[in-house]
Each structure stands twice: as structure tokens, then as C-alpha cells.
Amino acid sequence: MPASGVITGHGPLLQVSAEVAGALADGRAVVALESTIISHGMPYPQNLATAREIEQVVRDHGAVPATIALVGGRLRVGLDDAALERLAAPDEVAKASRRDLAALVATGATAGTTVAATMYIAARAGIGVFATGGIGGVHRGASTTFDVSADLVELGLTPVTVVCAGAKSILDLPATLEVLETNGVPVVGVGTDEFPAFFSRTSGLPVAHRVNTAAELAALIATQRALGLGGVLVANPIPEADALAPAEIDGIIEQALHDADEQGVKGKHVTPFLLARVNELTGGRSLAANVALIRNNAAFAADLAVAVSAGDRAGGATRT
Ligand code: PSU
Ligand code: MN
Numbered sequence: 669m670p671a672s673g674v675i676t677g678h679g680p681l682l683q684v685s686a687e688v689a690g691a692l693a694d695g696r697a698v699v700a701l702e703s704t705i706i707s708h709g710m711p712y713p714q715n716l717a718t719a720r721e722i723e724q725v726v727r728d729h730g731a732v733p734a735t736i737a738l739v740g741g742r743l744r745v746g747l748d749d750a751a752l753e754r755l756a757a758p759d760e761v762a763k764a765s766r767r768d769l770a771a772l773v774a775t776g777a778t779a780g781t782t783v784a785a786t787m788y789i790a791a792r793a794g795i796g797v798f799a800t801g802g803i804g805g806v807h808r809g810a811s812t813t814f815d816v817s818a819d820l821v822e823l824g825l826t827p828v829t830v831v832c833a834g835a836k837s838i839l840d841l842p843a844t845l846e847v848l849e850t851n852g853v854p855v856v857g858v859g860t861d862e863f864p865a866f867f868s869r870t871s872g873l874p875v876a877h878r879v880n881t882a883a884e885l886a887a888l889i890a891t892q893r894a895l896g897l898g899g900v901l902v903a904n905p906i907p908e909a910d911a912l913a914p915a916e917i918d919g920i921i922e923q924a925l926h927d928a929d930e931q932g933v934k935g936k937h938v939t940p941f942l943l944a945r946v947n948e949l950t951g952g953r954s955l956a957a958n959v960a961l962i963r964n965n966a967a968f969a970a971d972l973a974v975a976v977s978a979g980d981r982a983g984g985a986t987r988t
Contacts, residue, residue: 681773684793685746688734692794695981697731697973699966700745700790700798700828706737706755707780708763708940709801710958711947716756718959720749722799722966729970734795736786738764741776745793755780763936765818783830784822787899791826796889797976798830799969801962802866803901804939805835805844808925815938816847823899824851829889831902831969833961834864834871838921838942841871848901849876854892855901856885858968864905867912867957875903882968886975904968910960912953920949 684692691698701722706715723733735747737755744751755761755778762779764772766788772779781789783803790798804817823830835844845863848855855863857875865871879885885902892900905911924945933941947955 680742682743682789682792683745685734685744685748688732688746688793688795691732695977697970697977698734698795698797699726699731699969699973700786700793700795701726701733701735701966702781702783702786702798702800703735703737703747703755704763704780704782704786705801705962706752707761709943710955711944712756712758714955714959716752718962719752719756721959722962725963725966726799726970729967729974731797731970731973733966734790734793736781736789738762738769738772738777738779738781738785740778741773743769743773743789743792745789745795754778763940765936766822767818782817782819783832784818787819787822787826787828787830790828796828796893797969797973798828799962799965800830800832801958801965802835803830803832805839805841806847807938808838808840810840810843813934815935817939820844820847820851820853823848823853823901826899827893827897829885829900829902829972831904831965831972833906833965834866834903836866836921836942836946837871837918838925838939838946841865841873845873852897853899853901854888855903856888858885858902858904860903860905862905863903865914866961867906867917867954868914869905869908869911882971882975885972886979889972889976890979902968902972904961904965906957906961907964910957910964912950912957917946917950917954920946920954923949 764779
């Protein structure tokens with residue numbers, strides 16, 4: 669399936685909104701947005717406000733937003749406000765990664781989709797650019813727990829470009845970059861040579877490649893696609909003015925990890941637990957930074973999608 673262009677071969681399980689389908693059919697820019705960030709990544713009601721706001725940021729930058737989720741057992745691409753409200757409601761919908769999709773679809777469930785599941789659905793719909801806040805990765809202690817997010821596997825498999833602000837240091841960042849390398853995922857810094865650490869612009873860890881503009885990145889993506897390779901991870905640092913000092917956040921992350929350990933939190937519950945605990949312990953500070961970096965990623969992803977669709981219209985890269 670092409671990373672952008674006409675939607676083909678999807679049946680009743682995949683429902684693309686008329687607006688998104690129209691944009692794809694015309695070759696216009698579309699940006700996929702995930703929904704676990706709404707259902708499990710932020711508290712209510714800020715999650716709902718943020719979901720609406722980033723859709724508007726994508727529009728302001730000339731692209732069509734396609735928020736993706738499981739709603740009543742359908743893979744939905746492009747949500748109406750009622751669906752956003754349902755995902756954001758504090759009474760808990762499910763969290764769907766790739767391995768959960770068939771079971772949740774079969775039982776008619778509603779769920780937020782992780783980066784992995786959202787990439788899979790975006791690719792099925794023909795969307796090639798996706799914005800989020802932070803990706804999942806290798807958890808600290810993974811050498812004994814084997815807790816490595818399916819996001820890292822999906823990035824190796826699925827030809828979608830994910831714009832993020834790095835990963836939170838609730839994760840083992842050096843190990844996360846190693847697994848991305850193993851899976852053949854290009855990690856590309858935007859105006860930086862370092863992998864950003866979500867709340868802060870730096871981690872001390874180098875990225876393999878750097879671009880300074882969306883147009884430069886569009887050329888890299890066209891070539892990645894022409895070579896038939898998988899996903900691209902774009903690391904876009906949080907704006908300077910919104911960044912938190914590592915000294916401010918490090919102790920809180922240690923506390924959250926300690927609490928998870930003490931309460932015996934395991935498996936798919938680990939990431940949501942840590943995100944909620946970090947939000948609680950920092951109060952509004954980390955949430956404001958979180959919203960700021962998502963806005964920044966949505967804006968860059970929209971500029972990127974516009975550049976990619978312009979390249980496609982001009983003929984794009986030739987296939988090998
Ligand atoms: N990291 C964040 N915010 C998030 C997530 C991760 O800073 O909302 C969510 C994303 O949806 C990501 C998922 O794909 O958590 C990873 O979950 P797991 O570690 O269980 O794969
Ligand atoms: Mn996990």
C-alpha cells in the first residue's frame with residue numbers, strides 16, 4: 669500500500685471520515701494523530717482540550733487531521749467530537765496496541781490506539797505522516813522484564829513517519845535507541861544532533877541523522893519509501909521556552925518508577941501508570957510542557973505532510 673494516495677482495499681472494519689478520505693483522494697496533506705495519549709496519557713479534561721487543539725494546529729498549518737482510535741469495534745480514521753469526548757472521558761476505555769486490535773475489534777470495543785496501533789491503521793488508510801508527544805520504548809530493567817514497547821517493532825515494519833519529542837526518561841533511552849537501530853529505524857533530529865528527552869531538549873545521546881527543515885526531511889522520506897523501507901522516527905525537541913530543567917523532573921521520574929515497582933504494576937499498565945504519576949507529582953508544570961511539545965510536533969508534522977504531498981505531486985522519488 670502506498671504511504672499516501674488513494675485508499676484501496678479496506679472493508680467495513682476500517683472507517684475513514686469523508687474529510688480525510690477526500691483529502692487522501694486529492695493527494696492533499698493529512699496528519700495522523702494517536703488516541704492513547706487522550707485515553708491514557710493525560711488527565712481529563714485537559715486531554716480533550718488538547719485533542720481538539722492539536723487538530724486545529726494541524727489545520728492552521730495546511731493539513732487535515734486524522735485522529736485514529738477504535739470506536740465500537742471499528743478502526744476509525746478521522747474522529748468527530750462525540751468520539752473524542754468518549755475517548756477522553758475519565759471512565760476508562762481500553763488501550764490498544766497492535767496485539768490487541770483483533771480481540772478488541774471482535775468484541776466491538778472502544779479504545780485509544782498506541783503509536784504502534786495508530787501507525788498500523790494509518791498505513792492501512794494510506795496516511796504517511798503521524799504526530800504524537802512521546803513514543804514507547806525500552807523500559808528500565810527490561811533486561812529482566814523484557815518490557816519493550818511494540819512501538820519500536822512497528823517503526824521497523826510500517827512505512828509511516830512519526831514526529832515525536834523523543835521519549836520520557838521513565839524509559840531507558842540508550843537501550844531504546846539501540847533497539848531502534850536493530851529494527852532498522854532511522855532516527856532523525858530536527859535542528860539537533862541529540863535525541864531529545866521529551867521534557868528537555870537534550871539527553872546527551874546522539875541521533876543518527878539530522879535535518880533542519882521539513883523539505884529536507886520530505887526528501888529523506890521519499891527515498892525511504894522508494895527503497896521500500898519501514899518507518900522513520902523524527903525527534904523534534906520541545907521549544908526552549910517550554911522545556912523543564914532535568915533537575916526538576918529527574919527526581920519525580922525516580923519517584924514514579926519507585927511507586928510502580930512498589931505497587932507491582934506490570935505489562936500494558938506500566939506506561940499509563942508512570943505517565944499519570946508524573947502528571948500528579950509535577951502538577952500543572954509537566955502537563956503544560958506536554959501540551960506545548962504536542963502542539964510543536966503537530967505543527968511540524970503538518971508542514972512535513974504538506975512538503976511530502978507537494979513532492980508526490982511533482983513526481984516523487986522513483987522506485988528501485
Ligand atoms: N509516552 C508518553 N505519552 C503517551 C505514551 C507514551 O509520553 O501517551 C503512550 C503512547 O500511546 C505510546 C504508548 O504508544 O503510551 C506506549 O505504551 P507501551 O509502553 O505499553 O507500549
Ligand atoms: Mn510494555
